[in-house]
Amino acid sequence: MLDRLLSPVQTLGKFALLLARAFSSIDEIGTYWKNFIDQMVRIGIDSIPIVALSSAFSGAVLTVQTAYQLETSFIPNSIIGSIVVPSMMLELAAVITGFILAGRVGARIAAELGTMRVSEQIDALEAMGLNSISYLILPRVLAGVIMFPVLYVAACLIGISGGVAIGHFGGFLSAQEFLDGARQFFKPFDPFFGLIKSVTFGFIITAVACYKGYFTTGGAEGVGDATTEAAVQSCVFILIADLILAMLLL
Amino acid sequence: MIQVDGLYKSFGDLDVLRDVSFEIRDGETLAIIGRSGSGKSVLMKHLIGLLQPDRGRVSVDGVDLGTVSYEELRQIRTRFGVLFQGGALFDSMTSAENVAFPLTYFADMTGEEVQNRVDECLHLVNLADVGPKKPSELSGGMRKRVALARAIALEPRYILYDEPTSGLDPETSNTIDELIRTLAQEMNVTSVVVTHDMHSVLTIADRAAFLHDSRLHWMGTVEEIHQSPDPVLDAFVKANEYHVGNPSAIPSARSTPE
Structure with missing residues (x-):
């Protein structure tokens, strides 16, 4: 009983210690520069197509649905832009990108590190005299924290473009009306808030996945469990962090 | 030289190593033998500090791995x-x-x-x-x-x-x-x-350390393996020879009435 009660505390302690060890060796990142660049490409650049696709559709669907809800002659069409753009910046671009990357990036990291653990590749790194945490975890978490805001900006731009395009070609409102509406209620804090979210989500996804993968036990089944848990728990923590950030900063 | 002194290691309730002590001399080839699950690989991981003992110590070139910093341990590992x-x-x-x-x-x-x-x-x-x-x-x-x-x-x-x-x-x-x-x-x-492959042991090793029941049960040169009167070691060696197809080691063949 006591073990079950202590388990979350132990997990949190283990997670904190792993990250502390990773970031205490941040001066070694130069040694693992190639690995760091490689992770930035894998986590960031390689994710652009799926992020672009999802954000374009999100922006388009949001525009269509907003237009549907405001279908009255008393409200000017430009209000659609005033609603869609902040919604993308404040919520959708970061959260949808977060969910997609929890699956794409989080699952991949957990599976990769988990396989390295069960096939003794992590032991081999340590046995050679390398700091496996510096080599494996630090580049991934840093790459996530750095590249996720880049993906967020891309998601915002592509999502808004999707909204403009569907508004124009769907006959809901002109591009000019959309952008006028966006400018009318634009707050510089909105994209800043989205960037804070994206950094937080990037950290959550990569750190949770690294933790799950690094401490994988039990062979192929263990790798499968680690992969699933990394994706699911990242999504849960994203939702919790989303609410906390909204309550603290808005 | 690698020195192992009074090494204890357990995982949960399972005692894997109990009071294991021996030394590995410079230039020799030492085989660590024993049945599957006898703690051979666990012992090997202690030699390089991949696992920490519950009690006892492992020294490499006179340096106790339990007392060095992680950076020093990494330095020592480059010798392996x-x-x-x-x-x-x-x-x-x-x-x-x-x-x-x-x-x-x-x-x-x-x-x-x-x-x-x-x-x-x-x-x-x-x-x-x-x-x-x-x-x-x-x-x-x-x-x-x-x-x-x-x-x-x-x-x-x-x-x-x-x-x-x-x-x-x-x-x-x-x-x-x-x-x-x-x-x-x-x-x-x-x-x-x-290893548990006795053919390998006899081919490559100078000495052998036999782990049994979580302890270092026997240690000696490879020449002494077959001369040892120890029944546990003898059973392990015979079982191994039987497994690799040495007819003289097959129990039924040996017990055939004259």
């Missing part, structure tokens, strides 16, 4: 080459990149010198032409030989082999045994071979 049971090759890299990996981080070499050393190591394990291949394109025996090439790349003082011949056919096993013997002689390294 380790061949893991499955090879533990990095599957995202080619064979040549795997062998070059420790050189990239720990050797003060130019790119050309690294390439030359990689070629030399792969040639030493008779796999000069597999450099561009990924581990997934290699057979089990070839993977172990590439892993061996990686283990010797930095010219270590100590090489640890974890079940180097397990899962291999007899011919490939002989090739690996031959390599271990050649490396021990040519590079004058101290070797520790974890």
Whole structure:
């Protein structure tokens, strides 16, 4: 009983210690520069197509649905832009990108590190005299924290473009009306808030996945469990962090 | 020299090692033998600090691994080459990149010198032409030989082999045994071979340490193995000979009435 009660505390302690060890060796990142660049490409650049696709559709669907809800002659069409753009910046671009990357990036990291653990590749790194945490975890978490805001900006731009395009070609409102509406209620804090979210989500996804993968036990089944848990728990923590950030900063 | 003093290790309720003490002399090849699950690999991981003992100590060249910082431990580990049971090759890299990996981080070499050393190591394990291949394109025996090439790349003082011949056919096993013997002689390294393959032990080792019931049950030279009156060791050796097809060791054949 006591073990079950202590388990979350132990997990949190283990997670904190792993990250502390990773970031205490941040001066070694130069040694693992190639690995760091490689992770930035894998986590960031390689994710652009799926992020672009999802954000374009999100922006388009949001525009269509907003237009549907405001279908009255008393409200000017430009209000659609005033609603869609902040919604993308404040919520959708970061959260949808977060969910997609929890699956794409989080699952991949957990599976990769988990396989390295069960096939003794992590032991081999340590046995050679390398700091496996510096080599494996630090580049991934840093790459996530750095590249996720880049993906967020891309998601915002592509999502808004999707909204403009569907508004124009769907006959809901002109591009000019959309952008006028966006400018009318634009707050510089909105994209800043989205960037804070994206950094937080990037950290959550990569750190949770690294933790799950690094401490994988039990062979192929263990790798499968680690992969699933990394994706699911990242999504849960994203939702919790989303609410906390909204309550603290808005 | 590696010294193991009063080593205890357990996982949960399971005692894996109890009061294990022995030393590994410079230049010798020591085989650690015992049944599956007897703690051989656990013991090997203690020799390089991958596992920490619950009690007791492991010293390498007079330095107690339990008292050094992580940075010092990493420094000590560069004196070792380790061949893991499955090879533990990095599957995202080619064979040549795997062998070059420790050189990239720990050797003060130019790119050309690294390439030359990689070629030399792969040639030493008779796999000069597999450099561009990924581990997934290699057979089990070839993977172990590439892993061996990686283990010797930095010219270590100590090489640890974890079940180097397990899962291999007899011919490939002989090739690996031959390599271990050649490396021990040519590079004058101290070797520790974890195995339950008595044929390997008799071929490559100078001494053997037999683990049984979580303890170091017997230790001696390979010549003494067959002369030992110890019934537990005798049963292990006989079972092993029976397994590899030595008819004289088959219990029923030996008990045939005259």
